Amino acid sequence: MKNCEYQQIDPRALGTSNTRTxxxxxxxxxxxxxxxxxxxVFPGNxxxxxxxxxxxxxxxxxxxxxxxxxxxxxxxxxxxDCPFLVDHLTVFIPVIGGVLxxxxxxxxxxxxxxxxxxLPRALPDEAVDIERQIDNSGSSTYRPPPRTxxxxxxxxxxxxxxxxxxxxxxxPRTSHCSLCDNCVERFDHHCPWVGNCVGKRNYxxxxxxxxxxxxxxxxxxxxxxxxxxxxxxxxxxxxxAIQQSPASVVEVVICxxxxxxILGLSGFHTYLVASNLTTNEDIKGSWSSKxxxxxxxxxxxxxxxxxCCVVLCGPLPPSLIDRxxxxxxxxxxxxxxxxxxxxPFIAKNDTNMEENCQEFANSCTA
Amino acid sequence: xATEFHNLQELRHSASLATKVFIQRDYSDGTICKFxxxxxxxxxSRIERSLFEETVKTLNCYYAEAExxxxxxxxxxxLACATAYIIFLCMETRYEKILKKISMFIQEQNExxxxxxxxxxxxxxxxxxxxxxxxxxxxxxxxxxxxSGSSPSSSTAQ
Numbered sequence: 001m002k003n004c005e006y007q008q009i010d011p012r013a014l015g016t017s018n019t020r021t022x023x024x025x026x027x028x029x030x031x032x033x034x035x036x037x038x039x040x041v042f043p044g045n046x047x048x049x050x051x052x053x054x055x056x057x058x059x060x061x062x063x064x065x066x067x068x069x070x071x072x073x074x075x076x077x078x079x080x081d082c083p084f085l086v087d088h089l090t091v092f093i094p095v096i097g098g099v100l101x102x103x104x105x106x107x108x109x110x111x112x113x114x115x116x117x118x119l120p121r122a123l124p125d126e127a128v129d130i131e132r133q134i135d136n137s138g139s140s141t142y143r144p145p146p147r148t149x150x151x152x153x154x155x156x157x158x159x160x161x162x163x164x165x166x167x168x169x170x171x172p173r174t175s176h177c178s179l180c181d182n183c184v185e186r187f188d189h190h191c192p193w194v195g196n197c198v199g200k201r202n203y204x205x206x207x208x209x210x211x212x213x214x215x216x217x218x219x220x221x222x223x224x225x226x227x228x229x230x231x232x233x234x235x236x237x238x239x240x241a242i243q244q245s246p247a248s249v250v251e252v253v254i255c256x257x258x259x260x261x262i263l264g265l266s267g268f269h270t271y272l273v274a275s276n277l278t279t280n281e282d283i284k285g286s287w288s289s290k291x292x293x294x295x296x297x298x299x300x301x302x303x304x305x306x307x308c309c310v311v312l313c314g315p316l317p318p319s320l321i322d323r324x325x326x327x328x329x330x331x332x333x334x335x336x337x338x339x340x341x342x343x344p345f346i347a348k349n350d351t352n353m354e355e356n357c358q359e360f361a362n363s364c365t366a
Numbered sequence: 367x368a369t370e371f372h373n374l375q376e377l378r379h380s381a382s383l384a385t386k387v388f389i390q391r392d393y394s395d396g397t398i399c400k401f402x403x404x405x406x407x408x409x410x411s412r413i414e415r416s417l418f419e420e421t422v423k424t425l426n427c428y429y430a431e432a433e434x435x436x437x438x439x440x441x442x443x444x445l446a447c448a449t450a451y452i453i454f455l456c457m458e459t460r461y462e463k464i465l466k467k468i469s470m471f472i473q474e475q476n477e478x479x480x481x482x483x484x485x486x487x488x489x490x491x492x493x494x495x496x497x498x499x500x501x502x503x504x505x506x507x508x509x510x511x512x513x514s515g516s517s518p519s520s521s522t523a524q
Contacts, residue, residue: 106450120494129388151393158393168496172397186397204443205451299396310435313443315461316454317433320494 039323043121044182052323054113057180061192063112070108070213073254074101077220080247081227088230093223100216107209108194115319116199117185119166119174127167154298173299175280188272189279198279201319204312207269214259214266221255224248276300276307381484381503389422389498399429401490401498408502413483421475421487422498425468432464465491 039052047056056063074097082094122130148159149169160169163176166183170176175187177197186200198206228248232241242249272282276299281287287297301307387409392402403422405415442460446453472489480487480500488499 103450106452110451119496122496123493125386126388126493126497126499129386153393153396160393171391171496172393204447208447208451309440309443312447313440314435315433315439315442316446316459318459318462318465318491320491322492 035329036327037323038321038325038327041327042321042323044118045180046118046182048323055115055323056112057190057196059179059192060112060195063193063195066108066193067105069254069258070101070104070216073220073251074216076247076251077223080245081224081251084227084231084245085223089226097216097219097223100212100219103212104209104216107205107212110205111191111194111198111202111209112196114196114202114205115321115323116197117187117201117317118180118197118199118319118321119168119171119183119185120321121166121183122168130168156296156298158298173278173281186278187280201317204316207273207312210262210266210269214262217255217258217262220251221259224251224255228252273308273311274304276311381505384502384504387500387502389500391496398433399490399495400426406500409485409500412485412502413480417479421479424471425490425498428464428468428471432461 037052039048039055042048045058047058047060048054049056077097078094082097085093147162149162150157150159151172152158153172158172160172162168163170163183165176165181168183170183171185173186174183176183177187177190179190180197182197184197184199186203188198188203188206190197191206194206194209196202227245228238228241231244232238235241235244269279272279275297277287277297281297301310385408387406389401389404389406392400394400401422403419403426405418409418438460468491469489472487476487484503484505486501486503488501490496490498493499
C-alpha cells in the first residue's frame with residue numbers, strides 16, 4: 001500500500017507560477033546574484049522608492065508645487081498670523097490650523113504614494129488563452145481580437161474593452177492611463193497635482209485630501225482677513241496693517257485663487273461620491289439620461305447615504321501588483337515583461353502573429 | 367494509462383505541464399470579485415463537475431465576505447478616516463485577513479483534491495484577481511498522448 005502523504009510542494013519547482021515568498025535557491029547552485037524584487041521589472045511607467053514601499057507615477061507633475069504651496073502658506077500663517085490671533089482671539093486657532101494641516105499633508109502623501117488599483121498585465125499564457133477563445137474560426141491569418149465584449153450588469157449592457165497593452169479584457173470601470181501606462185481599477189482621473197492616478201484604492205484619500213484642503217484654505221483665508229481687519233483697526237489704516245504684516249497678503253492671494261478651484265472640485269467629487277460615479281464616466285457621459293431611460297448607472301445603490309458609505313468607507317482591497325515580492329531567478333524577465341519580449345504582439349499589422357503567439361506559448365510551457 | 371498522482375510530490379517528479387485553463391471573472395453582479403462556475407471542457411475527464419463547482423463557489427463566498435459592506439467595514443472605514451488613514455499602515459485590513467484564509471483554502475484544495483488528479487490551482491491574487499489558473503499536468507513517463515484516457519478514480523489514501 002502506497003503511503004499517500006500529502007506533502008506541501010514548492011510550486012516554483014513545477015515552474016508554473018510566481019509566488020509571493022522569498023526564493024530559496026535550488027541546492028547545489030551557488031549563486032551570488034542578488035534576488036530582484038518585482039518592482040524592479042514593473043512594466044508600467046512608475047517610479048519606486050524605499051525598495052518598493054512607495055510608488056509614484058513617473059510624471060509626477062506638479063506634486064512639488066502642491067506640497068510647496070501648502071507648506072509655504074501654512075508656514076506663513078503659523079509664523080505671522082497666529083501670534084496676533086492668539087493674543088487677540090483664541091489659542092484654538094493655531095490648534096485647528098495645525099490639525100487641518102497635518103490631515104492635509106498626510107492624505108496628500110497617501111494619495112500620491114499609494115497604488116491606485118493597478119491591474120498587473122496578463123501573462124503570456126493568459127493572453128494566448130484569451131486569443132484562442134475569441135478566435136474560433138481557426139483561420140491561419142491573424143485577426144486582432146475584437147475590441148469589445150458585452151456583459152450584463154444589473155440588467156444593463158456594459159461593454160468591456162480589450163486592452164492591447166495589458167492584453168486582457170478590462171473589468172468594468174477600469175481604464176488604461178496613458179501617462180502611467182497601466183490599467184487602473186475604478187479609474188477616476190490622473191491628477192497632476194498629486195502626481196498619481198486616482199483609482200479604487202486611493203480615491204478615499206484623494207477625497208479626504210481635497211475636502212480637508214478646502215477647509216484649510218477657507219480657514220486660513222478667514223483667519224488672515226480677520227487678522228488684517230483687526231490690525232487695521234488698531235493702526236487705523238489697512239495700508240499700515242499690510243506694511244506691518246506683508247506675508248498676510250501673500251496668503252490672501254494664494255488662498256483666494258485656490259479656494260475657487262478647490263471648493264469647486266470638492267463639490268464636484270461630493271456629487272460623484274453621492275451618485276457612485278467616476279470622473280471618467282461623468283466626462284464620457286456613460287450613464288447619462290440622454291441616451292434613453294434604460295441607461296442608468298448600474299453601480300449605484302440608489303441612496304446617497306449608501307453610495308457615500310460604500311465609496312468612502314467600504315473595504316479597501318489590497319494592492320494587486322505585489323511590488324516587494326521576489327522574482328524567481330529563472331523566469332524573471334519572461335513573466336512580467338511579456339509585452340516587450342513578445343514578438344510583434346503589439347503591432348497589429350503582422351499577419352504571422354498567431355503563429356508567433358503559438359510558438360511563444362509553447363516555449364513558455366516547455 | 368491513467369494519469370493519476372497521489373500527492374504533489376509525485377506531481378513534481380513525473381509530471382510535465384500540459385496546458386492551463388483559465389476561469390474568468392463573472393461581472394453580472396457588478397465589480398465584485400466573482401468567478402464563473404461554468405465547467406471548462408478541458409477538465410471534463412479530470413475532475414468531477416461537482417467538486418470543481420464547489421471549489422469555485424466557496425472561493426466566491428470568501429470574496430463576497432471580504433467585500434461585504436456592513437457594520438464592520440464601515441467601522442474600519444470611519445476609524446481609518448478619523449486617523450487620517452494612518453491606521454492602514456499598522457493594521458491588517460479585514461480583506462487581507464480573508465485573503466490569507468483563501469490561500470490556505472486553495473492550498474488545502476490542491477493537496478486533497480486537485481493534485482491527486484494531476485491539477486494545480488493558482489491563487490487568483492497572483493494573477494491580479496483576473497483568473498483562476500488551473501494547470502493540467504501529464505505524466506511525462508506515460509505513453510498516452512492525451513489526458514482523455516485518464517479516469518478520475520478515487521485516489522484518496524486508505
